Amino acid sequence: MTDSQSVTAAAPESDEDPQESLVKADSDVLDPETDEVDSAPVRADDALRYFGADFDVDGLVKRLNNGTFIIPTFEPLAEDDIAGFEGFQRGLVWKKKQMDRFIESILLGYPVPGIFLVELADRRYLVLDGQQRLTTLQAFKRGTYRSVRGLSKFALRYVGDEFKGHTYENLEPTQQRIFDNTFIQATIVVPKGAEGKRGVYSLFERINSGGTNLKPQQIRVALYAGETVNFVRDLNQDPNWRTLFGPQNRDLKDHELILRAISLMPTARGIQVFRPPMARFLNDYLEVSQDQLPADAEVIRARFTKATALLNEARGVRALKIRGTQVNAAHTDAVLVGLMSALEQRADISAQDVSAALTALLENERYQYAISESTSHAEQVSARIKLAAMAFRGESLADEQE
Known part of the structure; x- marks a missing residue:
């Protein structure tokens, strides 16, 4: 393991945030078509069917680890490829404080917002909305996340005294069970017919949550990877x-x-x-x-x-x-x-x-x-x-x- 990959237990606040993309965020492209409106948008009933399902956190993390759930990535220079969704790591991530507060909310028993999944033909599931939540859950249970300084130990810092300094491994067994058994509701979207992917694209545009929405080409490389x-x-x-x-x-x-x-x-x-x-x-x-x-x-x-x-x-x-x-x-x-x-x-x-x-x-x-x-x-x-x-x-x- 190289120095840049070594696990760090403590770091200055400015260094411990997850590593963001080195690709510049702002676009230097003048494109009025970005704001164009589709005059004949597809209706959801014509392109999609959907149903609800509940997953516990332990099951969600296992599915991420074994590739059943796929988080689309968008970085053009990414080295690690996801089969079928190659080479695009978005790099727009939560700060460490957001990650810690999310984990603490689960440990304190607060409800967690739902996620959206798209069912693929091979019965894998593309994460349409909820990427940061799922990657944070995965990283906390794994015990590490990739920070500015390299691979860092995931110890809670921006939390109350009860959980400060804790990792998943050193939580009390009861607290681990609370974390693992917390249920998160998923809306599973299944494309149907000739308009299926167009419907998913439209849904992707409309339900993008958080401060940074995906852009049209980012959506395309996830939906039409090939x-x-x-x-x-x-x-x-x-x-x-x-x-x-x-x-x-x-x-x-x-x-x-x-x-x-x-x-x-x-x-x-x-x-x-x-x-x-x-x-x-x-x-x-x-x-x-x-x-x-x-x-x-x-x-x-x-x-x-x-x-x-x-x-x-x-x-x-x-x-x-x-x-x-x-x-x-x-x-x-x-x-x-x-x-x-x-x-x-x-x-x-x-x-x-x-x-x-x-x-x-x-x-x-x-x-x-x-x-x-x-x-x-x-x-x-x-x-x-x-x-x-x-x-x-x-x-x-x-x-x-x-």
């Missing part, structure tokens, strides 16, 4: 893309923008019509392609890699930004799709060509409108992709101002 999510994750490591976008994003907006580019390629080819809202479009794409990559996945990878290299050489960190420091989401999906599409027809596009095309696009009033107003409307998406593809093919945009 080949396509992992493909996007791999592309997200491309060094030129990292220069263009910037640091890894905790909201997974970098993943989402790559997903948008991939899913919009058929629209650029004229074989698919984009139908808003964007969130549902992306969900529908993953629903179909969750476990099977497109036949031309390696071609997409090669063109994405070529496109990011050209953009980086042409404009560097300014390539995806209109003004200021924020990446413009609509500009980004248009530029990626347009350039990747153009590369299908012109393999000899140079960085100078790309720079000239970007200048032409940003001087075009129709393009400016398509990336700044009603950006998820079908005609706006089609217009900006068409204009970007034309520009990167070297065609004039002079007649494309209206």
Whole structure:
């Protein structure tokens, strides 16, 4: 065991909180579509059935330990993978004081808020709501949690005198039984029919509790984990893309923008019509392609890699930004799709060509409108992709101002 992994029994208050993600919390992406409203939301009765069940704490922890209950994780750089839900540790955790107070509440006999679980096809259960409560229960019974200083001993500190300094192991047997036998109510949600996952996605958005809600792409990587999510994750490591976008994003907006580019390629080819809202479009794409990559996945990878290299050489960190420091989401999906599409027809596009095309696009009033107003409307998406593809093919945009 290394020094960074050694168990620490006592630590200054500033060092004992659970380790948070090193990925920045705030998004440097300008994306008006984040606030778009689904005009035809799915009804719960059409997509879900649900029932209640009670679990004692001991049973909950055992199910977490054996993988029956899965807590989705969201950190792009996580080393520990959960099968089927690989590589995304959220990193937004309770402080040690919150953890201690929660455990003390159970030991004092107070009721515990319920949790939401989603039943998967293999009869495992995805934790939809209640992640922090369950991981705190698991850590206390295990006796350790991962803190800023490494692996720390889970001894209660921010509690009354009766339990101060106690771990699970040195609780009185009666107190251990109180902890283990406390019942927590679970609402178990079962997706049904073609709208099942869409219903779960909607529920995920609506019941997110606590101070930090999950973001759309974080929900997607939990619900639609599979080949396509992992493909996007791999592309997200491309060094030129990292220069263009910037640091890894905790909201997974970098993943989402790559997903948008991939899913919009058929629209650029004229074989698919984009139908808003964007969130549902992306969900529908993953629903179909969750476990099977497109036949031309390696071609997409090669063109994405070529496109990011050209953009980086042409404009560097300014390539995806209109003004200021924020990446413009609509500009980004248009530029990626347009350039990747153009590369299908012109393999000899140079960085100078790309720079000239970007200048032409940003001087075009129709393009400016398509990336700044009603950006998820079908005609706006089609217009900006068409204009970007034309520009990167070297065609004039002079007649494309209206």
